[in-house]
Amino acid sequence: MAWRIVVGLKEGVVDARGERIQKELSQHMGIELESVRTLDVYTVDAKLSDAEVEAAAAGPFCDPVIQESAINRPLAQDFDMLVEVGYRPGVTDNVGRTAREAIQYQTGRPFAGGEGVYTSVQYLLKGKIDKDQAELITRDFLANALIQRWIILGSDELDPETGVAVTIPRVSADSVPCVQEMNLAVSDEALLQISRDGMLALNLEEMLTLQAYVRDPEVIARREKVGLGAQLTDVELEALAQTWSEHCKHKIFSARIEYMDENGKQEVIDSIFKTYIVGATSVIRKAKGEDDFCLSVFKDNAGVIRFNDDWSLVFKVETHNSPSALDPYGGALTGIVGVNRDGVATGMGARLIFNTDVFCFASPFYDKPLPQRLLHPRRIFEGVVEGVEHGGNKSGVPTINGSLVFDDRFAGKPLVYCGTAAIMPAKLHGKPSHEKKVQVGDHIVMAGGRIGKDGIHGATFSSEELHEGSPVTAVQIGDPITQRKMFDFLIIARDRGLYNSLTDNGAGGLSSSVGEMAEDTGGFELHLDRAPLKYPGLQPWEILISEAQERMTMAVPPAKLDEFISLAREMDVEATDLGTFTDSGYFRCLYEGKTVCYLEMEFIHEGVPQMVIPARWEPRVLTEPELPACERFDDDLKALLGRLDICSKESVVRRYDHEVQAGTVIKPMVGVANDGPSDAAVFRPLLDSFEAVVVSHGICPNFSDIDTYHMMACAIDEGLRNFVSVGGNIEHVAGLDNFCWCDPVKSEKTPDGEYKAAQLVRANKALYDYCVAFGVPLISGKDSMKNDYQIGNTKISIPPTVLFSVIGKMEDARLAISMDVKKPGDLIYLLGTTFDELGGSEYYALKGELGANVPKVDAQSAMARYRALNLAQSQRLVRSCHDLSDGGLAVSLAEKAFSGGFGVDVDLAKVATEGDLGANRILFSESASRLLVTVGAENSAAFEALFAGQSLSLIGEVVESKDVVVRGLNGKVLIQCSNDQLKQAWQAPLREL
Amino acid sequence: MKEIRAIVISGNGTNCEREVAHACRVAGADVADIVHISELLSGAVSLSDYHFLNLAGGFLDGDDLGSAKAGANRLLHARIQGGQGSVAQQIESFVAAGKLVMGVCNGFQLLVKMGYLPALGGSLQQSATLTHNDGGRFVDRWTYLKVDPASPCVFTRGLEGIYLPVRHGEGKFVTSCDEVLEAIESRHLSCLKYSGPDYAEPTQEYPLNPNGSTNAIAGLCDETGRVFGLMPHPEAYVHRTHHPRWTREDLPEEGMGLLLYQNAIRFLREELV
Helix, strand or coil: CEEEEEEEECCCCCCHHHHHHHHHHHHHHCCCCCEEEEEEEEEEECCCCHHHHHHHHHCCCCCCCCEEEEECCCCCCCCCEEEEEEECCCCCCHHHHHHHHHHHHHHCCCCCCCCEEEEEEEEEEECCCCHHHHHHHHHHHHCCCCCEEEEEEECCCCCCCCCCCCCCCCCCCCCCCCCCEECCCCCHHHHHHHHHHCCCCCCHHHHHHHHHHCCCHHHHHHHHHCCCCCCEEHHHHHHHHHHCCHHHHCHHHHCEEEEECCCCCEEEEECHHHHHHHHHHHHHHHHHHHHCCEEECCCCCCEEEECCCCEEEEEEEEECHHHHHHCHHHHHHHHHHHHHHHHHCCCCCCEEEEEEEEEEECCCCCCCCCCCCCCCHHHHHHHHHHHHHHHHHHHCCCEEEEEEEECHHHHCCCEEEEEEEEEEECEECCEECCCCCCCCCCEEEEEECCECCCCCCHHHHCCCCECCCCCHHHCCCCCHHHHHHHHHHHHHHHHCCCCCEEEECCCCHHHHHHHHHCCCCCCEEEEHHHCCECCCCCCHHHHHHCCCCCEEEEEECHHHHHHHHHHHHHCCCCEEEEEEECCCCEEEEEECCEEEEEEEHHHHHHCCCCCEEEEECCCCCCCCCCCCCCCCCHHHHHHHHCCCCCCCCHHHHCCCCCCCCCCEEECCEECCCCCEECCCEEECCCCCCCCEEEEEEECCHHHHHCCHHHHHHHHHHHHHHHHHHCCCCCCCEEEEEEEECCCCCCCCCCCCHHHHHHHHHHHHHHHHHHHHHHCCCEEEEEEECCCEEEECCEEEECCCEEEEEEEEEECCHHHCCCCCCCCCCCEEEEECCECCCCCCCHHHHHCCCCCCCCCCCCHHHHHHHHHHHHHHHHCCCCCEEEECCCCHHHHHHHHHHHHHCCEEEEEHHHCCECCCCCHHHHHHCCCCCCEEEEECHHHHHHHHHHCCCCCEEEEEEEECCCEEEEECCCCCEEEEEEHHHHHHHHHCCCCCC | CCCCEEEEEECCCECCHHHHHHHHHHHCCCEEEEEEHHHHHCCCCCHHHCCEEEECCECHHHHECECCHHHHHHHHHCECCCCCCEHHHHHHHHHHCCCEEEEECHHHHHHHHCCCCCCHHHCCCCCEEEECCCCCCCEEEEEEEEECCCCCCCCCCCCCEEEEEEEECCCEEEECCHHHHHHHHHCCCCCEEEECCCCCCECCCCCCCCCCCHHHEEEEECCCCCEEEECCCHHHCCEHHHCCCCCCCCCCCECHHHHHHHHHHHHHHHHHC
16 A cells, blocks of 8 residues: 655745745746745555554654644645656655665564655645646756656646545566577678667677677587577677777777878877877886886776875766766766765775866856757756765765866767765785785675666767667666765775775676676676566666666675675675676676576677777868957956856855865865865865875866867866965876767768867877876876767767866875965066967957967976975965966956955066067966966065076065056056955856856 | 773764764874764664764765654664664663763754754753755855853853854754743753854854854754754864965964864863763
8 A cells, every 4th residue: 555645844934945946947947936835745655554654754754843744635735836746667766765764664674575665746836827837847947857757736636635646656577587689690781770779889890790709600609508599698789788888998099090180191099098098107107217106097997096105095087978968967966976986996995085076068048049858058057066966965075176167069968077086095904905806716796786777778878979869767866875885884894804806886787897807817607686676677688787876896705705795784785696706718697597698708808899080180270369459458357257167166166065074175265255266175184194185177178179289288287287286296196087079980970070080189199298298197087989969950069178187195284375365565476478378268258259379388397387386385485376277367366366355466567478468468368387376575585596597477466455456568557456346256157056 | 090982973874973083082082983873783882881972964864854864763763683772762871871962963963853952851852953054055164153151061161152164955943933942042052153253143144144043053952061963063173274264364273173072071081080
């Protein structure tokens, strides 16, 4: 029997959730309602007595001080439209899970299979509203049709006795598990059809490779011995498709690229990953010799570097773009909890210390018609921010660094970068903890959540553009608490030495995690029918590739198995023995004792044919705009401060817990009113030590429209200059590259593939050149290569974007520097020369121009500057430091001033420039590697001495008045604005979001 | 001299146990154990071996049924293996023995929803709650807290005002009726209130009062003064580098949050152990 328990606020209690919705409907959709109120509904489907249900309603489900509840009758009254939104069958319902546990604690009885609690929310809309409008609000604002269902009732349609009818979104288990054989002895066209129909994302060459594999008589003979025929099973085909997907195999980064430069010079690149990324790191590590701080690069779930003798640091950044496009909340939430698993599952296991996040969206104020299936950018913004908020805050991991980048092309695919850092003892049980190895005979144990249909085909889905048939099951919702319980358990199991290896279940599910771990031993046997399922009816292939969240796979030695399982039970974590690692050479899965998958390890891991991609670089013909003469720049400065890329992101930052764990020394917002924009974060991971981690990033897709080579160089430099700005040690810093590209493979769908591939090559060339020049090793990274939207004739490709994240060390957090000016009378120095480099700048964008002169990085002079700055910081000569990036000198000056609460008086004639630039170019050029530093007058000689022979300009001083004053080359005032005006311009745009 | 033993309960979504234990140690506790809830439920560890119980911040069970609701339900109903009773009963004996309890953020929400605060006249019937911020969102920002010098709270003794961060979505304090609020005020149980930087007057003004709490109440004790809960995080300001403006202000090495823990340890040393 099922009950509906409805819980609502008592009369007179503020409904903050309802009021927020009312406000947002007004702001974003222009719909004015008298009121919006909300009710929570628990549909309990279990064998319980009426008294037990009443006890649940009165106890855990209802707060007696502010709430009231009703069972099987409505609470709703005084409304015009009622909308009830619940989840579709099979979608993760975290509240439902907790509600069920609460009832179990109360009754002392576990629920039986098939019983459950399902939650939904009722919105009571009052005001002038008809059903069509209610439908519109629901579809576009309150719910997401991919994961939710709803019912809308007018006030006269609600039964006053019984209320909304009971619906139980239980997954119906009508399918009987069976294994199908796939006939690949068909035409090329039919092969491609199989790939398309099955969401396999395999191309013709790959399908032909599979076809040839099962034609081999030796392969057939071996298959027959285990009871399989000459056709691949659906389990095998799906396992191959996952393993060979772009998402898992990085086929583009491994491809053979035939590149032609602008002069017609040809070059063949055998894997840009090996050539440029691995290549750069190995050169740098050799050059560093004894000082090499890399411990584990590219081979594990995350990179590992040395922190000190006793501790090692783990860092990883992932993207979760495609799921976030369909369900921003769930996509971003799984993005953050997913990358968290990577951090934890590195080496023998690590403890999370912080998260970072960078989002690229179209403007939330986008007001043009949107192509089919795209969500409004504001909705994506809101959903993603909330997803990361819940993922990070609930996991107890501070979000300490991030960015928001805007370009309307990100309407086609938002970019959601989620980063995470973790820390682990340098050694465990006498062995380096960043290493792990599965032993033959170890048990395959899965721990954490159960397997469902959620996340099926996530890996292949994100290996395609967003199209009409993009699957619903690729979307899923994370569960931070189940994951947190698993992490708590893992660290204890690690310290007790209960496993030999672990990895997370992410893309490709068990197929990937077990398959990759088994490379240590050369085979495995996995019993799919032993896996715990969320509900019955899953096909064996679905069990193998489901990407259901919150799961880890461990290799547990037979002697430790009982202890491992019982510790898990004690800590309320489900752990299941699924089979063993072998040295058979086979990727073998069984279902109810029968072999359903039997593939050579070598074939599944090495069999994918190398792609060949043509690339041809033809620089675009671009010109520099004529800028009209201008007397004053007050308005330009205010307009720049209010641009989305520059303006304050405080409304987002404050929604993230950036201080949990009590290690955040330089917080995201600093200054006299705690509202200035930090360059980077400084974090103490060990509570009894002042040694610190510094984290920052660079990202500048604006420059990609001119040349991705310089985009990449500028992103690297931006990451590093932010890092040194707060006091990071430039000799102890590692990088991490996350490429988000549009499809660069020339085809009918992508006629400009050669140009996009050339952009990719050029970015990688810069990555190599500048990492080597700066001596910054790359320790991990990821690429997401299909960030396009294509439905009908509409195609949107994102601008090529690389997030360059940096992580490094600072010996003493007490020497950290913030960006805000500190004291009147302090001198203002500009480090670095200003060039005529406004191509792709915010200033040109403000004027509707792109320009041609993209900023170029001189790594040698930058490196000398960063080293000198480190020295000045360690000698306590620096009072504040802020980098120059979007908006150039003028923006950086303004931010320093209003964050510090004092004025500045600056003379442009003192700025070191290359050539005669004119005031506007000096003010707004985005030349790289420049920083603004304030220094106490008493320290000026010592400070200047450190920069002898370098480009250093003393451009003015900090003043008591609260004005930013900039004087031009002839002494005339070009800018005079109060801090309040400037801060207001900077804070206004996103204050309400 | 006997050891002062502090315990911090962890698990099912607590997040701040490490820094709370650290704050206890820095303040002078001889032992500060982080104990997983499963160790209490299995009977392996008993609260009676400790003097200072800390309920740390976090999201018990994701706050899925409202902040700390499912967590409170577990402590009330889950039975301790092999022995008798629940963790809730252990807490009640702990308080009756004259020991100290501090709940921060989610731990405060837990104390209130289990009825341990304000516990007027010793009644454990829930009479107040902490609910969604008026802004409808989670917020991380620093707040000024005026201390009521007349409060029986042992943790805030001798303090005038402290500056601490809040990090919550459900921090608005509400009572079941005006009589409860009046009793809280007249007995000086509302020991911490959101105020301006001068710690002079309580305020309802956002963002000084970040959640719209009734009478600006940020922290509360019971009539013994030994059970104390607060939404702001004292364990987040133990050293001057925790302060958001430490790079520009002259500050003492020890943070203001530490003072609450020091008061607790001093009380235990002088009056209990």
